[in-house]
Amino acid sequence: MEFKVSGGVINIVPELPVADDEYTPSERRAIDARLRQARKGPYHGPFDSVDEMLASMKGKKAKAPRIKRRT
Numbered sequence: 001m002e003f004k005v006s007g008g009v010i011n012i013v014p015e016l017p018v019a020d021d022e023y024t025p026s027e028r029r030a031i032d033a034r035l036r037q038a039r040k041g042p043y044h045g046p047f048d049s050v051d052e053m054l055a056s057m058k059g060k061k062a063k064a065p066r067i068k069r070r071t
Contacts, residue, residue: 047053
């Protein structure tokens with residue numbers, strides 16, 4: 001428990017138990033290594049259209065959007 005005194009008022013604050021890491025140290029090292037690798041990229045987007053995003057997900061290049069010209 002923790003006691004805090006402020007302006008003549010005593011607050012009793014229970015300390016919550018610290019949750020144990022659910023992973024073993026070797027598992028935690030493997031997870032951390034994968035996270036470090038993922039932060040390096042490659043990153044994709046932002047996309048100009050949904051079609052461009054879907055093409056990226058499928059590993060293809062999106063077709064350029066058709067622009068209708070006024071005549």
